[in-house]
Amino acid sequence: MQKKNEPVARELMDSLFERLAPCCKVLAQEPMCRHTTFEIGGPADWMALPASATEAAAVIRVAAESCLPLTVIGKGSNLLVRDKGVRGIVLKIGEAMASLHCEGEIIVAGAGALLSDVAKFAAQSGLTGLEFAVGIPGSIGGAVFMNAGAYDGEISSVVEQVTAVSPDGTIREYSAADIRFGYRHSVFQENRCIICEVRLRLRTGEKEAIEAVMADLTRRRESKQPLEWPSAGSTFRRPPGYFAGTLVEQAGCKGLRCGNAQVSEKHAGFIINAGQASAADVQELIRQVQERVKRHSGVDLWPEVIILGEE
DSSP: OOOTTOOOOHHHHHHHHHHHTTTSEEEEEEEGGGSSTTOOOOEEEEEEEOSSHHHHHHHHHHHHHTTOOEEEESSOTTEEEOTTOEEEEEEEOOGGGOOEEEETTEEEEETTSBHHHHHHHHHHTTEESOGGGTTOOSBHHHHHHHTOEETTEEGGGTEEEEEEEOTTSOEEEEEHHHHOOBTTBOTHHHHOOEEEEEEEEOEEOOHHHHHHHHHHHHHHHHHHSOTTSOEEEEOBOOOTTSOHHHHHHHTTOTTOEETTEEEOSSOTTEEEEOSSOOHHHHHHHHHHHHHHHHHHHOOOOOBOSEEESOO
16 A cells, blocks of 8 residues: 555556556646646646546546555546645546537536536526526536535536446446435535536526526626636635625635735635645635634634645
């Protein structure tokens, strides 16, 4: 078993390349800053880029047989990768698994498809129910994993079925009830299955009306959120009865900096990368914000962003 903080040995890397290359595209020592919207993170020992559930299953089996840790990511929009990177294999569900097609009122989306692209595809197909998702960053797979939502909508409201690969490499189907959606939660956070395809049940609507709603939500998002800066989206979960951004602002944290990480002056619920910030900068800023909010309002803030990798 590979030890913590220990890079993959050259002999093992050569062996892994021979085993992974027939499965899918692979990259060695790939900087994770290229694969997160925060634009932060050290290298992954290996990155595998499957183009199907079958290829993803093959990567899972190679990781298990090699006794290497396996980390799964999508667009990387809700991730903070630490500065020493990620040991083992990072399996990215990305552009190679981003197909979209329509079956009546059903949209079938590869898990790597951008959520915004799925929402726009739905509008073009005259289907309503996904307007809320037009400005949410990340992939449809990541949206299901986190039960992403905005503007009083959540992905759980439209998911009919998910195809996923289990840790033993078995491909299986999940109904909406199987997924056990909750606030920013799904069963996939617990069972370690990899989401590969999503079926969404929508409703027939008027294309012009759907596009008008999406345009309005896009304007609202652009006016309020610091989309011009790299970030991981909302940094903190919403505490019951409160808005995280309001608590952060009331605690005097707007504009607060640690190194090149900064609490956005446009929306205090976002921490931004103001220029080559390190993961350590972001983590320290999160800690300081939590401390100030607790002292000011007595409320505990918990990160919504997922933190992974070696410090």
